[in-house]
Amino acid sequence: MYYSISCTFKDHLVDWVLEYLVITEGKARAQTIMDNIDCRIAAMPVFPGLRQFPHGRQFKQWTGDDSKALMKVFVPAVASYLPDEMLKCFTAFLDFCYLVWRPDIDETDLKQIKNALERFHYYREIFRDTGVLIILFSALGGLCSSITESRHITAVKKPWRRSTQYQALSQMLLINQHLDKLATFTSELVYHKLLPLHIYLHRK
Incomplete structure (x- = not known):
């Protein structure tokens, strides 16, 4: 579960966003937008439970804790640059993550987990439709x-x-x-x- 979640976020969703921006905006403009996103992440206000990222997404080495902390602030940072379907894909994925991280899971939680996963599978098609091919990114790192x-x-x-x-x-x-x-x-x-x-x- 640890690798599925952290690698899906880091190696797929975040990379898909950059790929989408390159396709729709061009490489130079996409890099400018990603720099703006990094500035937004770095400018997140201090709040209990939120980690500060003074350099945005730039890490020397990604860890699972980095991915979990960045998940909390990534969607607001990219919201104005992505179509609604992509944002819904991200929020469905985050809903799934937060549900499975609960210490106790009951029948209601299982239904919500299933619903979040189904929404993720439905909305992720936006990445195919826009030309961001999943096959380009291969399998999730660390699944073996x-x-x-x-x-x-x-x-x-x-x-x-x-x-x-x-x-x-x-x-x-x-x-x-x-x-x-x-x-x-x-x-x-x-x-x-x-x-x-x-x-x-x-x-x-």
Whole structure:
């Protein structure tokens, strides 16, 4: 559910908006509009439950928390630039997200969840009708749980332990970058026969 929601929002809906604006307004005008949207997001007033985004949608690394927080302010920021059907698609998706995030779900909630999902499927056709082809964006990132499970220890747990564990995300990202560069470097050493293969395999 985590990947379905965060990736649907980030990798599909937000990208579809940019693609739609490029198709209807042209690339230069679309970029100007997206800059204006970022300014609107950054200018959202301080309010309990709303996170501040001083740089708009621009993140060094998107997280699930980023997606969940941005969902709350994205629709008002894009409202004047999109047709009603697209806004209804967004609101149906948000309704679905907030319903499934509830700690307790009863029969009434299930009916509302089903209704929100049906509305999302209905209104998402506007993206096809306007030429924003879903196939261009491929599958949702991270839907294969085996990938995330196998990488969780090396990409999350070990970097977390190496960090100071205070505002650790940036430290963990830096650790992962260093590990990737080190892995690339050692594989190059093996390729050029500067590092014995058995040592490389032992370190892995």
